Amino acid sequence: MLMIQVLLGGITRLTGSGLSITEWAPIMGAVPPLNHTQWEHAFHLYQQTPQYRLINGDFSLGDFKFIFFWEWFHRLWARLIGVVFLAGFVIFLLQRRFNSFMVRPMIILFLLGALQGLIGWVMVKSGLVGDNTSVNPVKLTIHFMAAMVLICYTFWFALMLLVKPGQYTTAPALRRFTVLIICLLCLQLVYGGFMAGLHAALSAHTWPDINGMAVPDTLFRQSPAWSNFVQNPIMVQFIHRGLAYLLALLILWWWIRALRTAGSPLFRQTRWLPILAVFLQVTLGVLTVVNSAVQIPLLLGVLHQFVAMLLLVILFGMLFLLRSR
Structure with a gap:
């Protein structure tokens, strides 16, 4: 609910x-x-x-x-x-x-x-x-x-x-890595909120470039400079995209490390979920942006939001299963 x-x-x-x-x-x-x-x-x-x-x-x-x-x-x-x-x-x-x-x-x-x-x-x-x-x-x-x-x-x-205690997996380093990824994901969700509030997808609906540029020349068009990180739609979208790429790479590395971890049966059954969710999320993000020439598509926008929630919940599930001792 x-x-x-x-x-x-x-x-x-x-x-x-x-x-x-x-x-x-x-x-x-x-x-x-x-x-x-x-x-x-x-x-x-x-x-x-x-x-x-x-x-x-x-x-x-x-x-x-x-x-x-x-x-x-x-x-x-x-x-x-x-x-x-x-x-x-x-x-x-x-x-x-x-x-x-x-x-x-x-x-x-x-x-x-x-x-x-x-x-x-x-x-x-x-x-x-x-x-x-x-x-x-x-x-x-x-x-x-x-x-x-x-x-x-x-x-x-x-x-x-x-979850019963016998279903935990002891992996201190992987647990710390999971905490780092969750922190970055929370920052990404914050910028997702800024994207929504500013309707920033309408400001740049091209991919992989942003209005024809890898690094837009309007990132710091507002004054004071700090306001660009909150109020400038181009800067907000630039950061949101960059965090998405970074998260995808980190979760890919997390998955590789998880495959090498001799975890509990529950952990082994669920450790593929983060990699699936993040690449689905990146795909939905790209589709949402490139189809936002006139207005943000309702179905894609809602699906993008839904998978973001799923990714966060999945990572919290992984964090719960991983223990330091």
């Missing part, structure tokens, strides 16, 4: 739907407009936003209903996650299925989920002020990375319950 929620967020972003609901009503907001009057009111609120005034001024009520649906469904799914979590937690607690070790991580999971909802609203508010026609790229990235933390924490906790 968490991963589907992130994908719904990607669809919401790519369809430009994220600013269609201008109010945060955690409970009553679960009910969409039910009649024409309510739809007109919701549309009127959207018409006050910079996005409508500067970009979507020709929108009809039907156009508004389309973008409203994706943002509403994204928020509804978040509410459903909360309901599923709380219902399961209460039922299992009453049935005494939890031991003392399990309660604290469950509480942390709930708090992380609530924090994610708050971060999401702060992000949306950033696109409703001034002349902003989309959310702030940095706040979008924080929202995305908070979702990755929540997913990885959930997965790690599940592995603690599912």
Whole structure:
């Protein structure tokens, strides 16, 4: 459900739907407009936003209903996650299925989920002020990375319950190498968030060059210089591509080293997953960029995001199986 929620967020972003609901009503907001009057009111609120005034001024009520649906469904799914979590937690607690070790991580999971909802609203508010026609790229990235933390924490906790000690593999050096790769991947995900927030794929839709150049001459076109690393679409895409190549090479080397490691049966069965995921991810990234001449393709963009999540989860799984002693 968490991963589907992130994908719904990607669809919401790519369809430009994220600013269609201008109010945060955690409970009553679960009910969409039910009649024409309510739809007109919701549309009127959207018409006050910079996005409508500067970009979507020709929108009809039907156009508004389309973008409203994706943002509403994204928020509804978040509410459903909360309901599923709380219902399961209460039922299992009453049935005494939890031991003392399990309660604290469950509480942390709930708090992380609530924090994610708050971060999401702060992000949306950033696109409703001034002349902003989309959310702030940095706040979008924080929202995305908070979702990755929540997913990885959930997965790690599940592995603690599912994996037996005899399935671990002792390989200190390979474990340290895995930590390094995960750190680089997190940086790559941050730049993926910047790519999304800036719609940077539209700025350079050629490959392997970037608008005909190996090293673009507009990497430092903004001032101050540091802002290029966050706000310059060409610089952001240049870094995102470079990190992708580096990660692919490092994970290839990781796989070779993993093949030479006499690990547990579970490790041997799963050690091919990182190399498969990273090369699939690079392929999807290239396809997304070269097909973004007019707009970023929805299916490719969402698949690219999905495989990025899979790669992160897979590497966390490998890290869990690898032990220093």
